[in-house]
Amino acid sequence: MSVLVYIEHAEGKVKKTSLEAVSFANALAAKTGEGDVVALALGAIDQAELAAVGKAGAAKVLQVSDSRLDAGVIQAHATAVAQAFEKAGASTVVLAKSSLGDAVAARLSIKIKAGLVSNVVELPNTDGGYLVKRSIYTGKAFAETSLTTANKILAVKKNAVDLKTDGGDAAVEALEVSIPDSDFASKIVSTERATGEVLLPEADIVVSGGRGMKGPENWGMIEDLAKTLGAATGCSKPVSDMGWRPHHEHVGQTGVKVAPSLYIAIGISGAIQHLAGVNSSKCIVVINKDPEAPFFKAADYGIVGDAFEVVPKLNEALKAE
Ligand code: FAD
Numbered sequence: 001m002s003v004l005v006y007i008e009h010a011e012g013k014v015k016k017t018s019l020e021a022v023s024f025a026n027a028l029a030a031k032t033g034e035g036d037v038v039a040l041a042l043g044a045i046d047q048a049e050l051a052a053v054g055k056a057g058a059a060k061v062l063q064v065s066d067s068r069l070d071a072g073v074i075q076a077h078a079t080a081v082a083q084a085f086e087k088a089g090a091s092t093v094v095l096a097k098s099s100l101g102d103a104v105a106a107r108l109s110i111k112i113k114a115g116l117v118s119n120v121v122e123l124p125n126t127d128g129g130y131l132v133k134r135s136i137y138t139g140k141a142f143a144e145t146s147l148t149t150a151n152k153i154l155a156v157k158k159n160a161v162d163l164k165t166d167g168g169d170a171a172v173e174a175l176e177v178s179i180p181d182s183d184f185a186s187k188i189v190s191t192e193r194a195t196g197e198v199l200l201p202e203a204d205i206v207v208s209g210g211r212g213m214k215g216p217e218n219w220g221m222i223e224d225l226a227k228t229l230g231a232a233t234g235c236s237k238p239v240s241d242m243g244w245r246p247h248h249e250h251v252g253q254t255g256v257k258v259a260p261s262l263y264i265a266i267g268i269s270g271a272i273q274h275l276a277g278v279n280s281s282k283c284i285v286v287i288n289k290d291p292e293a294p295f296f297k298a299a300d301y302g303i304v305g306d307a308f309e310v311v312p313k314l315n316e317a318l319k320a321e
Contacts, residue, residue: 001035002088003028005058006081006095006104012046016163016204017096017156019056023164024123024156025094026057031123038062038088039170042080043070047172054170056163062088062175068184072100076183078107083177085112085151097155105153114151121160135160138253138276158259159282200249203232205262206281208251210236210274212267212288212307216244221311222266228318234258236268252277267307270295287311 003025007018025037036059041050043066050061062084069076081104085093093108095101097118109116117132121142125131130147135157200206207226209219219233226233233249240250251258253273259280266287268274275298278284286299289306296302303310 001033002038002090003034003036003092003094004081004085004088004090005037005039006077006093006101007039007041007045007053007061008096008098008100009041009043009045009049010202012044012049014041014045014049014052015096015098015202017098017158019052019163020158020161021094021096021156022053022056022058024120024154024161025092026164026167027161028092028094028123028154032092032126034090034092036060038084038090040064040081040084040175042077043067050170050172055165055167057167058170059168061170061172063172064175064177066177066179068179068187071188073184073187074100074103075107075185076179077104078111079179079183080177081108082111084175087175091151093151093153095153095155097157101155105155109153112151112153113149114153115147115149116153116155117145117147118155119157120154121157124154135280138257139279140276157280159261159280198226198230198232200232200234200251200256200258203258203260205229205231205264206234206251206258206260206278207231207264207266208234208236208268208278209239209245209266209307210268211238212269213239213244214267218308219245221308221315225264225311225315225318228315229262231260231262231264236271236274265295265299266311268295269293270298287314 005025008015039053039058039061041063119134132145136143209222234251235245235249240247253276257277261282263281264285283300286295286302291304
């Protein structure tokens with residue numbers, strides 16, 4: 001028996017969310033007695049990266065080095081995971097909740113006849129059943145779902161589990177899979193980054209500006225701070241509506257949902273529609289000159305002050321670190 005983890009990587013680097021999925025699987029296997037955690041890496045992956053998979057709690061990594069699997073071919077990935085599932089003798093697949101993860105999990109659930117729960121926030125309650133808690137309504141509520149199938153798929157929400165870093169070295173084993181050509185019928189032929197160095201939906205740190213920044217000409221200080229922190233830049237909806245920033249940077253209920261370790265909101269009031277896109281962040285820092293700004297209620301740290309004074313000083317202090 002084992003728990004299988006589907007690993008996502010970008011340009012050969014394992015995503016942190018996948019390491020969280022491995023950590024979750026490790027704790028799950030310890031709880032349910034499902035044996036070892038076996039990770040599945042598809043396509044070209046940096047070998048040094050696999051060490052982190054072991055540290056996160058995988059005993060073994062199955063690697064399929066077929067370069068056709070690099071480009072996020074969803075159907076082919078689902079087929080490969082289904083075959084690895086058989087090979088590993090698993091009854092549970094754990095993966096990170098993401099657009100690719102959800103797409104693969106949906107197809108996989110049909111192939112291996114598994115119940116699927118996405119946005120999982122904690123280990124299942126197995127006292128007399130299998131109850132899975134998941135986040136719903138953009139993090140405002142939780143639902144408990146009962147899984148009754150023998151095979152199960154759990155897609156873990158970003159930042160829901162602590163990353164394990166004290167695991168051992170995972171044994172790496174090549175896996176042969178047989179994927180029909182029809183699984184490659186549609187594939188991504190090119191991708192283009194819409195913005196800067198760090199992609200907003202996956203960023204670990206986000207620096208976001210609102211109407212309090214007064215105009216697009218003042219965004220230099222947001223970008224400088226983002227550069228210092230290796231962060232992506234975001235904004236509130238009115239900012240993108242007014243054309244101060246591109247629409248793909250708009251964060252919130254009607255924009256991008258982010259779940260970084262650190263979200264810095266500058267000159268944003270904290271309307272409920274904005275919060276809906278950021279409330280999965282691990283730590284929220286708010287900079288606003290109005291001490292009554294609603295965002296302070298959702299903040300872990302707040303600075304009451306004029307952004308035009310605070311942000312350059314903060315940036316200088318961080319650069320001096
Ligand atoms: P404001 O509300 O104008 O706030 C500006 C803030 O800047 C204030 O708190 C002010 O105190 C502060 N400030 C001003 N000057 C300074 C300074 N010098 N230094 C520091 N602070 C300063 N909004 C989103 O962001 N995302 C969404 O997805 C979204 N979806 C929506 C969907 C619907 C159906 C509706 C009706 C609205 C939606 N909105 C969304 C809009 C939302 O309701 C708010 O109007 C919007 O978030 C406010 O943007 P803001 O905080 O930048 O501007």
